[in-house]
Amino acid sequence: MSTEKIVIVGGGLAASRTAEQLRRAEFAGDIVIVSDEVHLPYDRPPLSKDVLHKDDHDLAEVTLKPREFYDENNITLRLGSAATGVDTAAKTVTLADGSTVEYDELIVTTGLVPKRIPSFPDLEGIHVLRNYDESQKLRTQAATARRAVIIGAGFIGCEVAASLRKRGVEVVLVEPQPEPLASVLGTQIGALVTRLHRAEGVDVRTGVGVSGVAGENAVQQVTLSDGTEVEADLVVVGIGSRPATDWLDGSGIEIDNGIVCDNVGRTSTPHVWALGDVASWKDATGHQARVEHWSNVAEQARVLVPVLLGKEPPEAVVVPYFWSDQYDVKIQCLGEPEADDIVHIVEDDGRKFLAYYERDGVVAGVVGGGMPGKVMKVRAKIAAGAPISDVLG
Numbered sequence: 417m418s419t420e421k422i423v424i425v426g427g428g429l430a431a432s433r434t435a436e437q438l439r440r441a442e443f444a445g446d447i448v449i450v451s452d453e454v455h456l457p458y459d460r461p462p463l464s465k466d467v468l469h470k471d472d473h474d475l476a477e478v479t480l481k482p483r484e485f486y487d488e489n490n491i492t493l494r495l496g497s498a499a500t501g502v503d504t505a506a507k508t509v510t511l512a513d514g515s516t517v518e519y520d521e522l523i524v525t526t527g528l529v530p531k532r533i534p535s536f537p538d539l540e541g542i543h544v545l546r547n548y549d550e551s552q553k554l555r556t557q558a559a560t561a562r563r564a565v566i567i568g569a570g571f572i573g574c575e576v577a578a579s580l581r582k583r584g585v586e587v588v589l590v591e592p593q594p595e596p597l598a599s600v601l602g603t604q605i606g607a608l609v610t611r612l613h614r615a616e617g618v619d620v621r622t623g624v625g626v627s628g629v630a631g632e633n634a635v636q637q638v639t640l641s642d643g644t645e646v647e648a649d650l651v652v653v654g655i656g657s658r659p660a661t662d663w664l665d666g667s668g669i670e671i672d673n674g675i676v677c678d679n680v681g682r683t684s685t686p687h688v689w690a691l692g693d694v695a696s697w698k699d700a701t702g703h704q705a706r707v708e709h710w711s712n713v714a715e716q717a718r719v720l721v722p723v724l725l726g727k728e729p730p731e732a733v734v735v736p737y738f739w740s741d742q743y744d745v746k747i748q749c750l751g752e753p754e755a756d757d758i759v760h761i762v763e764d765d766g767r768k769f770l771a772y773y774e775r776d777g778v779v780a781g782v783v784g785g786g787m788p789g790k791v792m793k794v795r796a797k798i799a800a801g802a803p804i805s806d807v808l809g
């Protein structure tokens with residue numbers, strides 16, 4: 417085989433999974449993981465959940481593989497080393513210290529950068545949440561905070577709201593859309609999420625944005641777009657993220673809302689691949705789609721690795737899945753529901769719920785809150801493109 421050295425840039429789930437799959441597929445050449453973080457690759461979902469509300473939760477609990485795993489599998493870790501550029505003709509990656517790393521095949525897994533609000537002054541107490549160090553800083557300040565304003569009721573904003581409530585912090589959740597999660601799951605399910613948070617004492621303000629923050633050194637006040645002023649000593653900005661591709665500017669690799677890939681992770685440039693949150697893969701319908709969920713990473717690694725090694729990818733039909741933990745309710749989503757699908761809420765006990773999403777007469781997805789068994793039962797129907805009448809009975 418001509419591939420002797422595979423360089424993986426990024427040090428999260430996609431990097432760790434890909435390296436693991438390469439060794440499982442008996443790739444015997446060099447594997448190098450280049451990460452700008454100093455920590456071993458770790459799992460992000462707990463950062464907005466247990467890490468935030470449990471004071472004794474530590475890094476070891478989220479670390480994906482212990483250091484021995486990398487040693488035993490002869491995987492070189494270049495931690496604390498940001499990649500700053502790539503020369504695709506010379507097949508080298510440049511690092512922040514000016515050194516270069518050669519590759520035969522390059523796999524990009526650099527994930528996302530959380531969006532900030534540029535007009536905000538630089539005050540203590542304003543947070544974003546993407547990495548472990550940010551979660552530690554937020555947890556430390558949450559320990560003494562009285563009231564938090566969370567800007568954006570997407571999954572991360574909602575989970576942070578739940579974690580801060582568990583700590584006893586007062587929470588104001590501000591969302592310009594009519595309901596939390598409305599752009600992903602639609603307003604009907606969004607309303608059930610609002611109900612859940614209100615029942616836990618969150619002050620949910622929808623249809624309104626944030627126009628400014630003020631304070632001396634530390635944040636003290638948030639002004640909403642309707643002019644309301646809210647006192648707060650903690651602000652969490654959860655307004656989404658953008659693909660971490662700045663370091664690829666000028667490389668010639670095609671980027672359009674993420675790194676543009678075919679349906680197996682090949683980019684527009686030979687010997688360069690991408691997967692995970694940073695990558696926009698061609699989906700089964702031929703559209704480019706970038707997915708920001710955990711399960712997608714594992715699925716993409718399972719496809720990309722064999723192809724890179726010249727083997728056939730697995731043929732299994734994959735039904736997309738993600739979850740979000742808010743209080744005691746695990747919200748699970750299977751399939752590809754869209755905000756403008758017809759939503760059939762078939763169970764609702766005032767806190768837990770189950771809903772089927774209908775598009776063109778077919779079951780497009782299922783969303784459950786606190787209904788794990790019932791969600792998973794629908795997998796085969798979604799995979800088969802079954803008519804909605806099959807699940808509505």
Ligand SMILES: Cc1cc2nc3c(=O)[nH]c(=O)nc-3n(C[C@H](O)[C@H](O)[C@H](O)COP(=O)(O)OP(=O)(O)OC[C@H]3O[C@@H](n4cnc5c(N)ncnc54)[C@H](O)[C@@H]3O)c2cc1C
Nearest residue numbers: 426427428429430452460461499526527692693708709710
């Ligand atoms: C707080 C939080 C909670 C989440 N909860 C859920 C959940 O409940 N359910 C769910 O399905 N998904 C959840 N997710 C999403 C899930 O964690 C991601 O889909 C997954 O982490 C993506 O993995 P990745 O390896 O593509 O990217 P990442 O995990 O982001 O890893 C990218 C890595 O690349 C590094 N990097 C970036 N630029 C460079 C560079 N230039 N050079 C070197 N290294 C670089 C980054 O520092 C990072 O270590 C959550 C995400 C977050 C942030």
